[in-house]
Amino acid sequence: MERERQVKDVIVCENLQKSFETERGKVDVIGNVNLKITENELVVLFGPGQCGKTTLINCMAGLETATAGQVTVGGKKVEGPGPDRGVVYQTTALFPWLTVMGNVEYGPKSQGVPKKERRERAMHYIKLVGLEGFENALPAKLSGGMQQRVGIARAYCNEPVVMFMDEPFGHLDAQTRYLMQEELVRIWEQEKRTVVFVTNNIEEAVYLADRIVVMTNCPTTVKQEFTIDLPRPRNYVDPEFLRLREEISAVVDKAQ
Numbered sequence: 001m002e003r004e005r006q007v008k009d010v011i012v013c014e015n016l017q018k019s020f021e022t023e024r025g026k027v028d029v030i031g032n033v034n035l036k037i038t039e040n041e042l043v044v045l046f047g048p049g050q051c052g053k054t055t056l057i058n059c060m061a062g063l064e065t066a067t068a069g070q071v072t073v074g075g076k077k078v079e080g081p082g083p084d085r086g087v088v089y090q091t092t093a094l095f096p097w098l099t100v101m102g103n104v105e106y107g108p109k110s111q112g113v114p115k116k117e118r119r120e121r122a123m124h125y126i127k128l129v130g131l132e133g134f135e136n137a138l139p140a141k142l143s144g145g146m147q148q149r150v151g152i153a154r155a156y157c158n159e160p161v162v163m164f165m166d167e168p169f170g171h172l173d174a175q176t177r178y179l180m181q182e183e184l185v186r187i188w189e190q191e192k193r194t195v196v197f198v199t200n201n202i203e204e205a206v207y208l209a210d211r212i213v214v215m216t217n218c219p220t221t222v223k224q225e226f227t228i229d230l231p232r233p234r235n236y237v238d239p240e241f242l243r244l245r246e247e248i249s250a251v252v253d254k255a256q
């Protein structure tokens, strides 16, 4: 039976295309993407460097406008950024003059959520990401991993329908990166959200994903999809983990 599931498609890309006009002419970055992402799914977009992954999530987030086709989130056509879509970047653009609390509560504060309610909500997410006790710290006092935790709490605090994560652990040292992968899975399992995560790191992709979407080179399109059924927490040296890693890497190498 086709798609007999209780799940619903939260993000739907239909014949999505994106080109940029540059001084050297038109650059086609997204070829023709058709993709459905279901509620509470953790999808990893994986593909060659510069293939267009960031451009794709920017189109889904409403930070770029599609040249053709469309994206819907929660059934509504994406026509610009909105609080239903949170983004966590590689370098978390925290406000340096605001404390951890100030950064996390920023979204609800700008939407006029009363102080008591937004403080409680922010505190909940600060605890969720493991930063209890650091509410009054300024970002400069925090390590890179802790700053990314603030970025995740800030995105959660807007209570978005979907969260886009664009290589959020790309700048971290290897040990902190492993720790943050574990932490992201713990956070997401505790409070499920629909997550679209971009990475160039195959190990990170297999560790995190419910489904890996392998993209082709630019202009990018979907090359192949892999459902990752391994139980969590995953083990980087489990034979099945290593087999999937090999299999998917081989597809990316031929992802033209």
Ligand SMILES: Nc1ncnc2c1ncn2[C@@H]1O[C@H](COP(=O)(O)OP(=O)(O)OP(=O)(O)O)[C@@H](O)[C@H]1O
Residues within 6 Å of the ligand: 020, 021, 022, 027, 029, 048, 049, 050, 051, 052, 053, 054, 055, 056, 200, 218
């Ligand atoms: N505003 C823009 N104007 C012109 N070209 C752009 C623009 N934004 C992105 N591009 C081009 O689109 C291509 C894909 O870029 P994008 O950052 O989306 O890829 P990526 O897969 O996320 O890259 P990386 O692997 O480095 O993270 C690049 O060649 C880039 O130069």
